[in-house]
Amino acid sequence: MFFRTLLVPLLSIFVFAPCVAQTATPNLPVPARPIIGAKSYLLIDANSGATLAELEADKQLAPASLTKLMTAYAVFKAVKASQIGMDDEVTISEKAWRMSGSRMFIEVGTRVSVRELLMGVIVQSGNDASVALAEYVAGTESVFAELMNQYAAALGMHTSHFMNATGLPDPNHYSTARDIATLARAIVNEFPEYYRWYSVKDYKYNNITQSNRNSLLWRDPSVDGMKTGHTEEAGYCLVSSAQRDKMRLISVVLGTASAKARIDGSQALLNYGFRFYETRLLYSAGAEITNTKVWQGEHEFSPLGISEDMYLTFPRGSYDKLEPVLNMPATIKAPVAAGQPIGELKIDLNGEALIATPLRSLDNNPEGSMWQQARDAFWLMFE
Numbered sequence: 001m002f003f004r005t006l007l008v009p010l011l012s013i014f015v016f017a018p019c020v021a022q023t024a025t026p027n028l029p030v031p032a033r034p035i036i037g038a039k040s041y042l043l044i045d046a047n048s049g050a051t052l053a054e055l056e057a058d059k060q061l062a063p064a065s066l067t068k069l070m071t072a073y074a075v076f077k078a079v080k081a082s083q084i085g086m087d088d089e090v091t092i093s094e095k096a097w098r099m100s101g102s103r104m105f106i107e108v109g110t111r112v113s114v115r116e117l118l119m120g121v122i123v124q125s126g127n128d129a130s131v132a133l134a135e136y137v138a139g140t141e142s143v144f145a146e147l148m149n150q151y152a153a154a155l156g157m158h159t160s161h162f163m164n165a166t167g168l169p170d171p172n173h174y175s176t177a178r179d180i181a182t183l184a185r186a187i188v189n190e191f192p193e194y195y196r197w198y199s200v201k202d203y204k205y206n207n208i209t210q211s212n213r214n215s216l217l218w219r220d221p222s223v224d225g226m227k228t229g230h231t232e233e234a235g236y237c238l239v240s241s242a243q244r245d246k247m248r249l250i251s252v253v254l255g256t257a258s259a260k261a262r263i264d265g266s267q268a269l270l271n272y273g274f275r276f277y278e279t280r281l282l283y284s285a286g287a288e289i290t291n292t293k294v295w296q297g298e299h300e301f302s303p304l305g306i307s308e309d310m311y312l313t314f315p316r317g318s319y320d321k322l323e324p325v326l327n328m329p330a331t332i333k334a335p336v337a338a339g340q341p342i343g344e345l346k347i348d349l350n351g352e353a354l355i356a357t358p359l360r361s362l363d364n365n366p367e368g369s370m371w372q373q374a375r376d377a378f379w380l381m382f383e
Contacts, residue, residue: 030276030315036265039235039255042177043269045279046188046241046248050313052273054177060159061254063175064229065102065125066237067167069183070148071133072121075114076191077151078137086115090136092128099127101168105206106132116205118194123203124210125228127166134165141165155182169233177252184226184239184250198225198241215263216240220270226250230259238262242270249273276316282347283310288362290326292342295383296376297334297365304342304359312347312355323348326359331383336365 033053042057044050051057078084089111097108104126106112112132120129134144141164148162157179163170188195201218202211213228222242229237235255242249251269256262283289288303314322328343336342341358348354367373 034265034268034272036253036268037256037261038253038265040177041251041253041265041269042181043249043251043273044181044185045273045277045311045313046185046250047281047309047311048279048313049185050277050279052249052277052313053269057178057181058159058176060174060176062169062173062231062234063160063167063180063254064231064234064237065167066175066180066227066229066239066252066254067162067165067173068121068125068130068229069180069187069227069239070152070162071130071144071165072118072194073183073187073191074144074147074151075118075133075137076187076194079114080191084114084137086113086118088114088136090114090117090132092132093135095141096128096132096135099131099166101127101166103127104129104210105208107206119197119200119203120205122197122227123200123212124205125213127168130165152179152183155186157182167229167231167234169231177254180239180252180254181250184241184252187226188241188248188250195225198227213259214238214240215259216242216266219263220267222274223270228259228262236262238266240266240270242274244274247274247277247279277313278316278319279311279313280319281309282312282322283345285309286362289345289359292328292332294336294365295331295333295380296368296373297336298368298372299363299365302332302336302342302365303362305362306345306357307339307360308357310345310347310355310357314349314354318349321349322354325353328359331380334365334367336361338362338364 040056040059043053092106092110094108102125104120104124106128117129117133120126134141138144145162152160160175160179163173216223222244225241226239236259237254240251251266253262253265285308287305289305291301291303294302325346340361343359345359346353346356
């Protein structure tokens with residue numbers, strides 16, 4: 001089908017266009033990604049999903065206690081589906097009580113709420129709390145691991161496989177920086193009411209107070225999550241999430257040689273992303289971006305928009321150089337259904353497409369009367 005391309009000045013089409021002129025920010029050069037002592041890392045924007053820096057991001061590695069991000073995610077899903085409740089009391093099994101490594105120090109036979117156990121997982125990285133939740137949600141930890149893998153597949157984490165709820169070593173238990181970033185982003189965006197627990201610095205249970213192992217919470221006030229991990233096989237790992245000026249970044253650092261190296265490396269990545277990139281909401285889902293002529297329809301024009309918010313990450317200072325491009329069919333005939341893709345919206349920077357998404361009809365536009373159809377059929381002969 002023949003398409004026509006419309007170039008529209010950026011600020012005249014953006015739904016959030018300011019009413020007053022703004023001073024353009026100088027276009028900053030973007031240097032090469034940071035070099036840090038890690039086996040793998042990835043830095044993404046939480047809203048747009050854009051990758052800002054990476055090293056071996058698809059390399060399969062042992063995730064250690066970063067596994068507990070998926071443990072918590074599966075529990076959040078069970079709560080959301082009303083399968084369990086935050087105030088449910090879980091009877092602690094001997095297996096959970098006997099878990100080695102980092103612990104919440106729950107006692108066998110006692111009853112502990114789901115909420116308290118989640119705090120034990122998120123803040124104290126408790127292996128005992130992780131197993132207790134796994135058994136409560138799925139009956140056994142092995143069945144819970146199957147549930148974890150199902151959620152991983154649904155999120156597109158195709159290079160991950162989980163064997164347990166804790167991250168204790170197993171040759172068939174692995175993930176990648178990219179998959180873990182996907183999971184962290186899902187927690188941030190799907191469960192903001194629970195994500196705030198990842199910023200808790202200390203938690204007390206059984207008269208024992210333990211501090212969050214993510215020391216970036218103390219060093220950088222913009223950091224409000226997420227999770228540390230460490231085993232001999234995995235090295236020191238850290239997922240960090242930070243927000244500055246409504247821009248949220250997620251970094252995943254795997255396999256450093258020390259706790260200090262994972263903190264310093266994560267801080268370097270976050271500083272790099274915030275310094276050299278910015279993210280903006282360009283268009284909101286369901287808002288009218290433009291409209292198009294519909295021949296032989298009940299209505300002469302149909303409003304067009306997008307189905308999901310369009311966030312875009314680009315080099316800082318490049319906003320004024322962004323250019324929207326609308327690719328539209330030369331002729332559109334009724335009927336048109338709400339949600340039907342009609343054309344395409346692209347955002348270009350210096351002639352290169354950064355993002356493209358379908359433009360969809362926001363309303364139904366059925367066939368018009370016989371008179372409207374006959375009239376438009378006549379004029380279409382000259383179109």
